[in-house]
Amino acid sequence: MRRTKVSDVLKSDEIGKEIVVKGWVRTRRGSKQVNFIALNDGSTIHNLQIVADVEKFGDELLKRLTTGSAISVTGEIIASQGSGQKVEVVAKAIEVIGDCDANEYPLQPKKHSLEFLREIGHLRFRTNTFSAIARVRHAMIFAVHNFFTSKGFVNVHTPIITASDCEGAGEMFQVTTMNLNNLPRTEEGKIDFSQDFFGKATNLTVSGQLEGELAAMGMGEIYTFGPTFRAENSNTSRHLAEFWMIEPEMAFYELDDNMDLAEEFLKYLIKYALDHCMDDLQFLSQRLQEEEKGKKEEDRSMELIEKLRFVLENDFIRLTYSEAVNILKDSKPNKKGQFKYPINGYGSDLQSEHERFLVEKHFKKPVILTDYPKEIKAFYMKMNPDNSTVRAMDVLFPQIGEIIGGSQREENYDKLVNRMKEMHIPAEEMWWYLDTRRFGSVPHSGFGLGFERLMLFVTGMGNIRDVIPFPRTPKNAEF
RNA sequence: UCCUCCUUAGCUCAGUUGGUUAGAGCACAUGACUGUUAAUCAUGGGGUCCUAGGUUCAAGUCCUAGAGGGGGAGCCA
Numbered sequence: 001m002r003r004t005k006v007s008d009v010l011k012s013d014e015i016g017k018e019i020v021v022k023g024w025v026r027t028r029r030g031s032k033q034v035n036f037i038a039l040n041d042g043s044t045i046h047n048l049q050i051v052a053d054v055e056k057f058g059d060e061l062l063k064r065l066t067t068g069s070a071i072s073v074t075g076e077i078i079a080s081q082g083s084g085q086k087v088e089v090v091a092k093a094i095e096v097i098g099d100c101d102a103n104e105y106p107l108q109p110k111k112h113s114l115e116f117l118r119e120i121g122h123l124r125f126r127t128n129t130f131s132a133i134a135r136v137r138h139a140m141i142f143a144v145h146n147f148f149t150s151k152g153f154v155n156v157h158t159p160i161i162t163a164s165d166c167e168g169a170g171e172m173f174q175v176t177t178m179n180l181n182n183l184p185r186t187e188e189g190k191i192d193f194s195q196d197f198f199g200k201a202t203n204l205t206v207s208g209q210l211e212g213e214l215a216a217m218g219m220g221e222i223y224t225f226g227p228t229f230r231a232e233n234s235n236t237s238r239h240l241a242e243f244w245m246i247e248p249e250m251a252f253y254e255l256d257d258n259m260d261l262a263e264e265f266l267k268y269l270i271k272y273a274l275d276h277c278m279d280d281l282q283f284l285s286q287r288l289q290e291e292e293k294g295k296k297e298e299d300r301s302m303e304l305i306e307k308l309r310f311v312l313e314n315d316f317i318r319l320t321y322s323e324a325v326n327i328l329k330d331s332k333p334n335k336k337g338q339f340k341y342p343i344n345g346y347g348s349d350l351q352s353e354h355e356r357f358l359v360e361k362h363f364k365k366p367v368i369l370t371d372y373p374k375e376i377k378a379f380y381m382k383m384n385p386d387n388s389t390v391r392a393m394d395v396l397f398p399q400i401g402e403i404i405g406g407s408q409r410e411e412n413y414d415k416l417v418n419r420m421k422e423m424h425i426p427a428e429e430m431w432w433y434l435d436t437r438r439f440g441s442v443p444h445s446g447f448g449l450g451f452e453r454l455m456l457f458v459t460g461m462g463n464i465r466d467v468i469p470f471p472r473t474p475k476n477a478e479f
Numbered sequence: 480u481c482c483u484c485c486u487u488a489g490c491u492c493a494g495u496u497g498g499u500u501a502g503a504g505c506a507c508a509u510g511a512c513u514g515u516u517a518a519u520c521a522u523g524g525g526g527u528c529c530u531a532g533g534u535u536c537a538a539g540u541c542c543u544a545g546a547g548g549g550g551g552a553g554c555c556a
Contacts, residue, residue, distance in 0.1 A: 029515055237549095
């Protein structure tokens with residue numbers, strides 16, 4: 001008989017039907033007469049209750065059904081006598097597929113700390129929290145492709161290995177096949193990359209944007225969704241060395257179109273989670289409330305599902321950098337000297353305390369900040385007529401800060417080359433990028449969404465290491 | 480990288496002013512129990528007090544250095 005997934009059994013109303021279920025035991029409990037086995041196979045947050053007659057199966061077999069063991073159960077779906085579930089399965093046959101020594105197995109039927117589970121990342125898929133996150137993550141991946149497909153965008157695979165080191169988004173991991181213990185040298189004593197695999201120095205990508213722009217300048221509307229690598233020594237709950245980024249790039253879009261798309265996109269993803277992952281979101285919401293029990297009421301976060309609906313139902317606030325600075329300058333915490341970095345005037349980059357004030361205290365909604373001073377933004381952003389600000393946009397979310405960073409791109413060849421000179425970016429190496437501005441250049445825009453930051457928001461988790469299966473961070477590449 | 484806190488049983492944590500044999504809950508083992516919901520009750524086993532030095536009659540406790548982890552900051556998505 002073909003196995004039935006636990007999620008399907010729990011939805012079933014076919015009382016009396018004989019089925020086979022396979023999965024991992026979460027707990028076993030019971031009395032002299034009857035045992036109850038909570039079985040989970042990863043298809044749903046809920047467990048299937050298996051009822052096993054003690055006399056029928058005997059102590060020897062039942063004792064092997066420890067937390068973590070893998071079993072196959074043949075049995076009949078019945079209406080549950082207990083109150084915790086609608087249906088359960090009365091076992092006719094139980095087979096142990098994989099034993100699990102309870103003294104060695106680290107997972108117990110109890111609450112574990114997220115830090116401990118990180119140390120046993122190879123087993124954390126077997127917990128409620130991480131299986132819920134994995135299912136939500138999958139739903140979000142699917143929803144990303146759905147959204148863009150429905151809008152006629154084309155998914156483009158941009159390179160993971162790149163020879164350009166001028167993407168301007170941070171430190172890069174080097175890629176080489178050369179023997180690091182015996183590096184070939186040129187006559188001047190420099191490392192001779194002409195002998196390397198690609199004949200030049202190469203790195204892992206920090207962004208697919210530049211290649212994405214090339215694609216958009218022919219395909220119209222494209223998006224990338226791939227791994228991204230940053231070798232920054234960032235030790236925070238919001239940064240990874242290896243993460244997944246979604247970067248749409250659209251020809252003929254100006255900054256307003258870009259913002260409209262970003263807002264529509266985020267709302268689509270959140271709605272998709274609410275429509276398709278309610279069981280898991282409810283579990284994650286309870287988990288979060290449990291975790292925050294010890295906190296003071298004003299420090300607790302908004303209930304997860306309520307928070308997601310709130311973002312869905314409200315327009316994002318759009319304002320310019322200079323408007324934001326004015327609000328911050330006149331704000332209570334600034335006047336009372338409560339900011340660690342007081343706002344004196346225009347020009348400096350906003351600190352996260354300022355972003356958090358705007359999003360969490362002042363507007364209490366997601367905020368899109370635009371038109372930043374050119375000095376604090378990348379070379380490819382389109383200059384405004386004032387010659388001092390660029391058409392950048394950062395989407396700021398409560399708790400996680402910058403979830404999207406994007407801009408309208410500079411499409412004018414001369415202006416772009418000038419900016420590259422000012423910022424010491426070698427234009428010769430970027431000839432292919434500049435060619436798009438020489439041949440049929442058009443206004444275009446795009447942005448980058450950090451997929452794991454979206455996951456933080458949707459799941460309510462606090463640490464980015466818990467929303468990716470195998471986090472890579474400084475000093476950690478385990479599993 | 481900077482600031483700050485933490486590291487005691489398999490897990491979560493308590494351990495007073497430096498002072499006998501280092502504790503609790505959960506987990507595990509054994510037993511009891513007529514359908515349980517992280518079942519319950521009883522009994523039992525279980526320790527490199529992160530590592531290396533130092534102070535002291537005496538260190539889980541104080542000092543120094545290191546390792547690992549958490550939170551915050553910077554860089555950003």
